[in-house]
Structure formats: structure tokens, C-alpha cells
Amino acid sequence: MRVQPVAEQVWMFVGDDHESVATAFIDGDDALLVDALGRTDDALRLRQLLCEERGKTVRAIVATHCMSDHMAALPLFPQALRIAQRHYRHTFLHQNRREDAYYLEPQLVFDHAMSLRWGAHELRLLHNPGKTLDHISVDVPSADLVCAGDNIVGRIVYLSRADPMALRAAILRLREFGRGSVIGGHIGCFPAVVLDQALHYLDRLRDTVVGIRASATSRQADARIAAIPIEACLAPQVQALAFERDWHARNLEAIVAQSVFALDAAMALREARA
Template structure:
């Protein structure tokens, strides 16, 4: 596990499983966690560092979204106040790799926004649906950072079952916060430029798929879509990591399997005929 202090009272954890991220904010000996990692061994290491080595008590756990690869540690802190957006069950039930053993009913749910003071930090929980319906951005202006969950995946996005337009809107809303550091649901922290890089990837993937669908019959289109290289979608200067390459491959499967961007291609063809 990677443990990285971001401030004297903020520590980021990146687990081995899915490079899932958890972020801890400290108020004296009390800790608030944003997300809880993907695997049980990662979660145990998180508890050992926070509680065993640092002597903190985990009092609250905020979920950026309720998917199993961010929930493994919830059961290790049964006394903590668990916080989620109201549509959390929709997300949990709709995921591809659900782990029911990780599920814990949140003690506090909210709709649009929720603010709380934690030590020196005023944390703003903002409902920001994109990758999932329940997605939350956790804005920490005093630390000049925002935790965005899976609305980005490194310098790209993962489409899964999301509406690409909704995902784009979520990233635009994160940009409006103007934070210098962006903490994703996977891989770790990035400078603010990551948001434009993720949008660039999303836009280039859409444009490429629309062009392919407009030029070839369905059977041939599927083969061409599966052959789209990540290098043709990422922003200039971005060297894709193995993790980003893996999830780009998943995106291509999603585009073919769920006919993603097919509506965009149909609308573009209608405009061309008009």
C-alpha cells in the first residue's frame, strides 16, 4: 500500500487492489475517511496505519459512491458515522462486481449538499452525478484539494453504464471548484490539469467512435472500435499507465456491448442530411 501525507492533517492511501484510494482528514486524534479501499487486506493495512501507527480513531466514512471497490473497509469501523448520497443503493445494485459482504447501510444520507467542519477543514460534500447516480465530490478548500471518486480514472474516464454527457458535466462541475489537487477514486492524486486530460480523452473517444459508426456497417464498426488505441485518445504529453490502458480496453468493450455513442452517431448523420 502507498501511504502519502498531503498535509499534516491529510493522508492519502492507495491500495494494491485496483489502486483504489482512501483519503483521511484528521481532527486531533479523530479521523474522517473518504472511501475505504477495494480489498480486505488493503483495508486491514489502512486500519493498522491509521489506528495502530498513528493512533487515530475513525469517526466517519464518506463514500464518493457506493461501489464495492471503495467499500472494503466499512466493516472495520462499525462505530464510524457512514455517510452517502441518497441514491447509494441504486449504485450498489447496478455495479458489475458487487460484493455484498462489504455493504453497510449508511447512518446519514443527503441529497444535494452537506457541509461539516473537521479540524481545520470545512468539507463540502457535493452531489455530482456522473459515473454513477450517487457520485459525490468532497471539496476541501482549506487543503486546496477535491476528492472526485470515479468521475475520472487517472487521465481518462471509465464509461461503464454512465451517460457520457452526464460524466462530462460532472467533470466540468469539478473544474469550477478550482482546486489545485484532484484525488481520484483510483491511482492517487493529480494536478488540476487531469480534469482537462480526462475530458480530452472522453471527447476524442466519442469523436472516433462516431466517425467509425458513420463510415462502416455494424460488424466492421465493432472490429474498428475494439482496435482504437489509447494513444489516439489521450491528451498530448500523456503517457498512459498500465492501469489506464486496462480501463481503456474495458471502455472499448462497453462501447461495443452497450452501443455507446450510437445515438451521437445517429444525430450527426441526421444533421449531415439536413
């Protein structure tokens, strides 16, 4: 596990499983977690490092979204207050790989926004649906950072079953916060330019797929889409990480299986004929 301080009394933990991230905000001997890692082994290591070695007690856990690869530590801290957006159950039930053993009902749910003071920082929890219906952003002005969850995956995005335009809108809202650092749901912490890089990837992927669908038969289009290299979509000067390559491949699978961007291609063709 990788542990990194990212601001005053803010520590980031990156697990081995899917490089899932948990961020700890510290108030004396108490800790609040944003997200809770992806596997029990990682969660146990987090508890050792945070609680046993640093003497902190986890009092609250905020979910950026309720998918299993961010919930593994919940059963280890059953007394912690669990906070989520109201549509948490929809997200949990509609994920690709559900792990019911990690599921605990949140005790505090909200609709649009809520704020809480934790030590030196005010955490602003804002509903920002993109990757999932329940997605939130955790804006922390005093630490000059925002926790983005899975609305970005490194310098790219992961479509899965999301509406790409909802993802785009979520990233634009993240950019409006103007924070210097962005903590993703995977990989770690990035400078703010990561949001522009993720938008570039999403837009180039869309444009490439729309172009293919407009100029090829369905079968030909599927084969060409499956072969789109990540380099064709990355922002200038960005070199793909192994994790990003893996999830780009998953994006291509989702695009073919779900006919993602087919509506965009049909609209582009309609406009060209008008």
C-alpha cells in the same frame, strides 16, 4: 500500500487492489475517511497504519459512491458514522461486481449538498452524478483539493454503464471548483490539469467512435472500435499508465456491448443530411 500526505492533516492511502484510494482527514486523534478501499487485505493494512501505528480512531466514512471497490473498510469500522448520497442503493445494486460482505447501510444520507467541519478543514459534499447516480465530490477549499471519486480514472474516464454526457458534466463541475489538486477514486492525487486531460480523452473517444459508426457497417464498426489505441484519445504529452490502458480496454468493450455513442452517431448523421 502507498501512503502520501497531500495537505495539512490529510493523508492519502492507495491500496493494491485496483489502486483504490482512501483519503483520511485528521482532527486530533479522530479520522474521517473519504472512501474505504477495494479489498479486505488493503482495509486491514489501512487500519494498521492509521489506527494502530498513528493512534487514530475512524469516526466517520464518506462515500463518493457506493461501489464495492471503495467499501472494503466499512466492516472494520462499524461504529463510524457512514455518510452517502441518497441514491447509494441504486449504485450498489447496479454495479458490475458486487461484494455484499462490504455493504453497510449509511446512517446519514443527503440529497444535494452538506458541509461538515473536520479539524482544520471544511468538507463540502456536493452531489455530482456522472459515473454513478449517487456520485458526490468532496470539495476542501482550505486544502486546495477536491476528491473526485470515479468521475475520473487517472487522466481518462471509465464509462461502464454511465451516460458519457453526465460524466462530462461532472468533470466540468469539478473544474469549476478551481482546486490545485484532484484525488481520484483510483491511482492517486493529480494536479488540476488532470480534469482537462480526462475531458480530452472522453471527447476524443466519442469523436473517434462516432466517426467509425458513421462510416462502417455494424460488424465492421465493432471491430474497429475494439482496436482504438489509447494513444488516439490521450491529451498531448500524456503517457498512458498501465492502469489507464487496462480501463481503456474495458471502455472499448463497454462501447461495443452497449452501443455507446450510437445515439451521438445517429444525431451526427441526421445533421449531415439536413
